[in-house]
Amino acid sequence: MTTMRISEVLRGDAALGSSVTVQGWVRTRRDSKAGMSFVAVHDGSCFAALQVVAKPDLANYTGEVSHLTAGCSVVVTGEVVESKGKGQSVELQASNVEVLGWVEDPENYPAAAKAHTFEYLREIAHLRPRTNTFGAVTRVRHCLAMAVHRFFDTNGFSWIHTPIITANDAEGAGAMFRVSTLDLANLPRTPEGKVDFAEDFFGREAHLTVSGQLNVETYCMAMSKVYTFGPTFRAENSNTARHLAEFWMVEPEIAFADLAADADLAEEFLKYLFRAVLDERGDDLAFFAERIDPDCISRLEAFVESSFERMDYTDAIAALEKSGKNFEFPHRWGADLQSEHERYLTEELVGRPVVVMNYPREIKAFYMRCNDDGRTVSAMDVLAPGIGEIIGGSQREERLDVLDARLDEMNLNKDDYWWYRDLRRFGTVPHAGFGLGFERTIVYATGMANIRDVIPFPRTPRNADF
């Protein structure tokens, strides 16, 4: 008798007739007309549950087994047999069912075996991983995370653990959460009456990071190919299905590379991720296609097969003009593309993922490399059908004089960027990178409608429960 995961039993690792033990939780119990019970047990190892056949000759059949409800934890030993029913090829003929934990007051079990809305399940985030949907999301998320590391590892990248707490007060990527140990009820003051952060834990203002990019660039200038993958934080009060206050971001950075190489990397990387999900999580994808988003498998298959279109921002604007479409928001050279513009380009005009490159410098960050035309920078967005912007990246400005001019132009203090500027003083090289929102990647792969349902414990404005 061996203990096995349910995925192992279902894929045939245990010979028919052999005795195995499984451990898990009851999904449903069905009583048959023959006076026996069918107990579906799941343990998270795969989408399917294992059907346990429990007959009345079990010592605890009447007293316990026939009272099992959704959520009870059980250890079941039995013989692996070919199923006489239709829904599964093998099942477990139980010789012993031990109930480890009952569900008290099953009428009020919040995750009862019935359909629930995702809004409701967010209120029971500690129990929702037991549902079909969140089990599937969790396995796909894990699959994608492993694929991120595998892709970079096999391509010679080093994983850099950039800091969560940062004292860079000017990263320019959005509002930041303050990190402080000061007593809010009794703040130390400078003679001028301002809060005296010299008294704070770090001796200066500190925040949660909004991006690991500036830090990872330092390691890129020594390791050549690096990436970060970790949590990032935005204190924006944005309440949408696509935003989180705490989310995970993947940020590769490559040296001796230009924007074209950056776009090539993004394309190769995204295709690798989605191919991994297609190869490894077919069971979960089948569920998403059946219950969540009918197109999710065909969308991924099309994505990994198609080549990304490259398009200059200037040409994209021209294409929008030529489209003759009546957009809600006007498009003009010099303004950022609206969601509807991005959707037109990738879904209607091209019908494939599109990399829009070389944006007007006025609307982009200080670190992006200025092009020779004097009015654009080497920035790119990867747009995908069905989701819009999934990646934002750029070639970085490696020339100190140009970088300094940009900092001045944007009224940023050069002293705040002293170590970032040092990289341009000591052995500077052309380099580029991008940021991929990890949860948005999961949304794309699963067809889940709300980003709050692809992260275990979503943090959004006015919501940090659990």
Next chain:
RNA sequence: UCCCGCGUAGCUCAAUUGGCAGAGCAGCCGGCUGUUAACCGGCAGGUUUCUGGUUCAAGUCCAGACGCGGGAGCCA
């Protein structure tokens, strides 16, 4: 943050013009010769988000608060 919508049983939703608050699922009890979102019969389940107002009468109308959702902006 702005615009719109919603809040009724554990969950998903009904409730006509302001007039006795009701179904399905889940739960419990019973029945049925291997069930698959099982089926059949029965039982139980309510401070209608909260506060105030109008009215003979409020789930329903009015005001405010709180919570949630959709869209927009910002972005990843």
